Amino acid sequence: MSFESLGLAPALLRALVEQGYAQPTPIQAAAIPIVLEGSDLLAAAQTGTGKTAAFALPLLQHIANGPPAGTRRPRALVLTPTRELAAQVHDNLRDYGKHMRITSTTIFGGVSMGPQMQALRRGVDVVIATPGRLIDHMQQRSLDLSGVEVLVLDEADRMLDMGFLPALKRILAALPRQRQTLLFSATFAPPIKALAMQFMHEPREVSVTPANTVATTVTHHVHPVDAAKKRDLLLHVLSQDSRRQTLVFSRTKHGADKLVTYLGVAGLRAAAIHGNKSQNARTRALSDFKTGRVTVLVATDIAARGIDIDQLPIVINFDLPMVAEDYVHRIGRTGRAGADGMAVSLVSHEESGLLRDIRKLLKQDIAISDVPGFEPSHPLRTDAGAPRPVQGGQGQRPQRQGRPQGGRPQGGGYRPHNPAHPHGSSERPAEGNRNRQRRRRPAAKA
Numbered sequence: 245m246s247f248e249s250l251g252l253a254p255a256l257l258r259a260l261v262e263q264g265y266a267q268p269t270p271i272q273a274a275a276i277p278i279v280l281e282g283s284d285l286l287a288a289a290q291t292g293t294g295k296t297a298a299f300a301l302p303l304l305q306h307i308a309n310g311p312p313a314g315t316r317r318p319r320a321l322v323l324t325p326t327r328e329l330a331a332q333v334h335d336n337l338r339d340y341g342k343h344m345r346i347t348s349t350t351i352f353g354g355v356s357m358g359p360q361m362q363a364l365r366r367g368v369d370v371v372i373a374t375p376g377r378l379i380d381h382m383q384q385r386s387l388d389l390s391g392v393e394v395l396v397l398d399e400a401d402r403m404l405d406m407g408f409l410p411a412l413k414r415i416l417a418a419l420p421r422q423r424q425t426l427l428f429s430a431t432f433a434p435p436i437k438a439l440a441m442q443f444m445h446e447p448r449e450v451s452v453t454p455a456n457t458v459a460t461t462v463t464h465h466v467h468p469v470d471a472a473k474k475r476d477l478l479l480h481v482l483s484q485d486s487r488r489q490t491l492v493f494s495r496t497k498h499g500a501d502k503l504v505t506y507l508g509v510a511g512l513r514a515a516a517i518h519g520n521k522s523q524n525a526r527t528r529a530l531s532d533f534k535t536g537r538v539t540v541l542v543a544t545d546i547a548a549r550g551i552d553i554d555q556l557p558i559v560i561n562f563d564l565p566m567v568a569e570d571y572v573h574r575i576g577r578t579g580r581a582g583a584d585g586m587a588v589s590l591v592s593h594e595e596s597g598l599l600r601d602i603r604k605l606l607k608q609d610i611a612i613s614d615v616p617g618f619e620p621s622h623p624l625r626t627d628a629g630a631p632r633p634v635q636g637g638q639g640q641r642p643q644r645q646g647r648p649q650g651g652r653p654q655g656g657g658y659r660p661h662n663p664a665h666p667h668g669s670s671e672r673p674a675e676g677n678r679n680r681q682r683r684r685r686p687a688a689k690a
């Protein structure tokens with residue numbers, strides 16, 4: 245299968261060659277012809293599958309074939325849950341559309357509205373927006389959505405999880421009924437189906453990855469450790485190869501900041517990305533990480549959505565996420581496009597219940613192994629009564645302050661320890677999530 249055979253315009257094919265894309269990914273091969281023929285599309289695809297190009301390429305082709313947008317009247321609207329994802333989609337649209345005369349802009353909070361208003365007044369073909377700020381513009385009448393021909397809901401499941409349903413309904417009410425709607429979601433959970441039934445017209449469905457599975461090229465490792473020793477263990481894991489770009493997940497913003505300070509004292513170049521940071525600080529942290537100025541990026545779950553970093557060799561969960569699906573999103577950053585990836589989780593006894601949830605959700609083995617010198621005082625529990633941290637709290641005992649120990653690079657890649665282990669070693673593949681109740685998370689701001 246080639247991009248040519250999908251019916252894409254020469255200007256797009258040229259851009260794809262420049263991007264180094266040799267052939268379409270499965271979601272692109274399935275979705276592009278459907279979108280090009282004008283049908284509504286309901287697509288189940290996770291980050292890392294090439295889903296952005298799956299909607300961006302046919303969208304650009306459609307826009308290129310029509311008249312330029314009028315003032316304040318965009319012709320296409322892409323809605324994303326987070327600012328980072330909006331910026332990422334915008335970058336991709338620019339890359340793919342570089343040989344076309346198409347204008348686009350992002351609309352999201354955390355930055356002033358003035359430049360966004362000016363761009364809208366000049367007229368832009370494609371607006372990539374987060375729902376909250378888009379509604380601000382609708383209220384200020386700096387935007388008229390009545391000319392939108394194509395609507396894309398990217399990571400729609402996450403938008404619902406973040407409490408954006410009322411905002412989405414308001415936006416959808418302002419759009420013309422006659423339009424093409426493309427909905428991308430990691431899963432076809434019932435709320436997504438309901439959204440599709442309400443707002444889409446006979447959508448065609450494509451699903452390239454079974455719901456809630458992760459790349460088979462990712463290996464999962466759990467290191468049991470006392471909460472108070474987690475930071476030292478993190479340093480130990482990181483210091484095995486300090487040149488390697490590593491994404492570290494923290495459950496809380498405060499925890500992310502504390503980790504960055506701690507790693508900095510230990511001589512590692514680290515930055516945090518979370519919702520309390522200004523948009524500029526977030527953009528800078530991400531670009532420093534991409535260019536290698538910073539080797540460790542500490543992120544919270546919501547801020548990490550939409551971060552597009554190719555082929556990270558390792559993702560470390562400093563804390564386990566409260567919701568097991570977030571584990572899948574987190575490690576979507578490693579093992580992309582067939583490359584090997586490693587997901588390492590530092591798990592305290594208090595998080596045993598969360599690990600149990602993740603084991604149920606995953607269809608892959610998790611190797612559990614102690615790291616010598618960091619053996620926990622309480623083993624992990626895998627029974628139904630396994631403890632969990634309190635939602636909203638740090639979930640960890642207060643950690644020891646002071647200078648970090650150890651941690652000079654020793655050369656040689658980090659190798660997780662042998663899974664043969666008293667806590668049960670290698671796990672059986674879990675039975676999936678058929679009967680699982682999806683827990684709702686509270687509305688949150690990215």
Ligand code: AMP
Pocket residue numbers: 264265266267268269272290291292293294295296297552553554581
């Ligand atoms: P996405 O799922 O849209 O976040 O894309 C994940 C990564 O795959 C991005 O870095 C894209 O640049 C890359 N990508 C998308 N399509 C292709 C392709 N056909 N060949 C190679 N890489 C691709």
